[in-house]
Amino acid sequence: MAHQAHAYHMVDPSPWPLTGAIAALLMTSGLAIWFHFHSTVLMTLGLILLLLTMYQWWRDIIREGTFQGHHTPPVQKGLRYGMILFITSEVFFFLGFFWAFYHSSLAPTPELGGCWPPTGITPLDPFEVPLLNTAVLLASGVTVTWAHHSIMEGERKQAIQSLTLTILLGLYFTALQATEYYEAPFTIADGVYGSTFFVATGFHGLHVIIGSTFLAVCLLRQVQYHFTSEHHFGFEAAAWYWHFVDVVWLFLYVSIYWWGS
């Protein structure tokens, strides 16, 4: 039987890059068709295809790593580089929205009343729910670190409990933010204040949901004994992403909620 003379992973041919690309095509075209012809069929089809692609692609990665042993140290190093580069790209994504916020708020135009917050806008009190949200995310940063140490020390029960707590805190943040959105005295259509506020915090909220989902998958994997004390990169990647989400919130809180009020 032939043995590979290297430690790298030569993946089996996979259909998921194609299905993912088609999903992107269907979602974008579907968006245009929805706008012009009021039909959501194409866009929905694209979304379903996206979900199917993500489920099967990531399922296969777990199979390749945990069940087939392909994630050797050099391969894991590559995965680490990949996750770091991805998070870096997300940092740049948010940087754009912060740029937009500071562009408008540092030199408010006469149309806004020459002040920030603009005339007519009652901003949210930064020391009410937003401060609670800050505490929630900071606490979740502690619990996810607790989970990491539990995994490294082989403490199965503690790992499961702390990871569950982290996810619950993430869901609590999302619920609080949803009520804030509902109760806010201003909308996304309220000038540049509304635009910058809801686009920046909205994308952040989406990332909290993505991060919570990633952690939930890790919880499922931890329960199913996928992680060992020496090898648990999937969890580390989720924890890195979660810390990133936390840091973005801190910047949002200080810039938009606090300074911006």
Place this chain on the structure above:
Amino acid sequence: KVYLFNVKDSCRVQSSGLKATVPSQAPAMIFAVPTKVVSETGSVAHYMGINKVPELQKIFQKTDGAPVHLKRGVMDKMLYRTTMGLTIGGTLYCLMALYIAAQPRKPQ
């Protein structure tokens, strides 16, 4: 293929063509196990289910030539066919929708 699990960086792949940095020996572990052995942890080892990973490792390492996305048989095949069906059908639907959308509308 040689499969190594939880082997530290100091151990290198043992096969022809690579310089061995440690004396030739069988990999330390064939299947990954949690660091605590079952007998040491008692009831904790069964907290929220038993470990099915070694069993799954056997299934996924069968030399049946199946690619990883079809390795589990019928369920995998069904899900793949559904996905591919939606892909191809969706592409055709999309191209048709875009063609129709590109047709000029009669002015009212």
